[in-house]
Amino acid sequence: MEMKKILSASLALLLAAGCAGSTPAESDQQAETVEAENLKVLSPSGAPSLSLLPILKGGKNTVDIVEGSDPLQAAFVNPNPEYDVIIAPSNLGVKLAAAGKTDYRLLDVVTWGNLYIIGTDESALTEGHTVAAFGEQAVPGLVFKHLFNDLGADVNFSFQTGQETMAALLSGNADAALIAEPAATAAIAKGKEQGKELKVIADLQKEWGEGGFPMAGLFVNSAVYEEKKPMIDNLVAQMKDYAANVNADDPSSLVADINAIGADTFGVPSAEIIGKCWSRMNINVLDASECMDKVADFLKLFGVEGIDSAIAG
Numbered sequence: 001m002e003m004k005k006i007l008s009a010s011l012a013l014l015l016a017a018g019c020a021g022s023t024p025a026e027s028d029q030q031a032e033t034v035e036a037e038n039l040k041v042l043s044p045s046g047a048p049s050l051s052l053l054p055i056l057k058g059g060k061n062t063v064d065i066v067e068g069s070d071p072l073q074a075a076f077v078n079p080n081p082e083y084d085v086i087i088a089p090s091n092l093g094v095k096l097a098a099a100g101k102t103d104y105r106l107l108d109v110v111t112w113g114n115l116y117i118i119g120t121d122e123s124a125l126t127e128g129h130t131v132a133a134f135g136e137q138a139v140p141g142l143v144f145k146h147l148f149n150d151l152g153a154d155v156n157f158s159f160q161t162g163q164e165t166m167a168a169l170l171s172g173n174a175d176a177a178l179i180a181e182p183a184a185t186a187a188i189a190k191g192k193e194q195g196k197e198l199k200v201i202a203d204l205q206k207e208w209g210e211g212g213f214p215m216a217g218l219f220v221n222s223a224v225y226e227e228k229k230p231m232i233d234n235l236v237a238q239m240k241d242y243a244a245n246v247n248a249d250d251p252s253s254l255v256a257d258i259n260a261i262g263a264d265t266f267g268v269p270s271a272e273i274i275g276k277c278w279s280r281m282n283i284n285v286l287d288a289s290e291c292m293d294k295v296a297d298f299l300k301l302f303g304v305e306g307i308d309s310a311i312a313g
Contacts, residue, residue, distance in 0.1 A: 034230035036061060036238065042075050043087040044068070045267025047114045047181060047281040048216040050274065051087065053254075054242040055235060056261050065265060069138075076102040076219075084224045085232065089139055090217040090295060091302045097219075097310035104219040105312035108236055109291060112212035112282040115140055116184045117202035118169060119176030124201060127154040132165040132174035139215060142301045144178050147207045170194065176201060185277040186269040205282060212282050213298045214291065220312050240285040251275035289313060 037060040043049045049065045056063050064083075066072070072088040075081075076096050086093065086104055096102040117125070125131065125148070135141040136159040158174065166187045169177035179187055184200065191198035205212035218239075220232055246254050251274075258271035268274055274281075288295060288311050296307050 034234055036231045036235035038062075039084045039228070039231060039235060040064075040082065041085045041087070041235075042066065042072065042083045044072060044089075044216075047111050047283060048087045049266045050258075050268070050281065051110045051218075051239050051243060051283050051285060053257055053261070054238045056265070057257055058238070061235065065267065067267065076104055081221050081224070084221060084228065085235065086219045087216060088219060090214045091139060091299055091304065093217060093219045094295065094299055094307055094310045095302060095304045098304055098307055100309075103222050105222055105225075106217045106288045106295070106310055107220045107225070107232075107312040108218040108239075108288055109214040109216075109286050109295065110218050110239070110283065111216040112284055113143075113205040113208065113215045114181040114184075114281045115143060115204040116179060116181065116200045116280065117176050117204070118179050118184050118187055118198050119201045120197060120199070122201045124176035125155060129175040130156040130158060130173070131176045131178065132158045132160055132168040133178035134160055134162045134165045140178060140180065143204055143208070143213065146301060147204060148202075166190075169198070170196070178204075181277045181280045182268050182273045184280070185273050189273070200280075203280075210294065211284075214288075214295050215282075217288065217295075218285070222312070225312060236285065243283045243285055246278055248279040251278055254278060 039061040041052065041055065041061060041063045043052055043063065043065050045065050045067055052063055055061055069089065069092060072086060072092060075083055075086055076088070076093060081103065087110055090106065090109065093102070093104060094106055097105055117131070123129070133141060133144050141159060158168065160168065162180065162183065165177045166179055166183060168174035169187060170190055177187070188198045218236065225232055255271040255275040258266070258274055263270050292307070292311060299307060
């Protein structure tokens with residue numbers, strides 16, 4: 001009987017010790033509070049890079065912002081990965097991941113489209129008019145053609161570079177132009193200086209429906225994510241919180257933050273332009289696992305299917 005009491009007491013002590021430790025929920029909560037620091041992040045310039053405002057503002061991580069997709073693709077396939085996190089067009093990263101060509105996986109969708117057709121009025125999208133567009137085989141061009149293919153031969157489409165597209169509109173060589181924000185707002189402002197009343201005549205995100213399309217995503221290196229999950233999750237949480245709390249009606253804090261870092265860092269015209277068009281850039285950081293249907297539907301434009309293996313989890 002005495003031996004049974006000793007065993008019972010020992011068991012009770014072990015159970016008490018187990019209860020005193022962190023529960024799974026408590027452990028998760030503790031993990032979420034680990035501060036993101038010394039992470040290395042790569043992003044294209046423009047709207048996607050603006051999602052990193054709180055990270056750049058904090059100054060505890062390294063953020064490289066580049067022009068064009070070539071540096072992004074090189075980073076994805078680097079056999080010795082340099083970056084913990086890569087923000088990139090969702091089609092680029094998911095296509096490589098689904099094909100087994102990269103160890104990066106999509107963790108979050110960062111932007112939901114920033115493409116607009118700018119012109120003097122909606123008649124520019126009718127027969128006999130010329131529309132300048134860019135990125136014929138990339139996201140802008142493919143989304144544009146998918147949504148406006150019914151215009152067919154009635155409208156003259158001219159695919160050029162982004163800068164040439166804006167120039168064509170401002171010079172009168174095009175009646176309308178497909179332009180991404182924040183360049184679209186900059187084009188409207190420049191047109192006003194020239195006495196042209198330009199405006200948004202088509203919102204490709206609304207044309208697509210359901211809150212736009214998953215244009216850019218945040219990708220994590222699989223091995224690094226296992227090792228640094230709490231820090232990366234904290235970095236993402238900062239991005240979500242900042243984007244959700246920008247006051248589009250009074251963007252003074254946003255403008256001040258961009259000016260403190262420098263608009264050139266993000267490759268945007270000015271902090272004031274961003275303040276005017278923040279809501280049209282559709283920066284909204286959402287877990288990829290919660291919007292897989294939207295990601296899968298969008299990637300059909302690029303012939304990418306079977307994306308389950310490309311999502312971080």
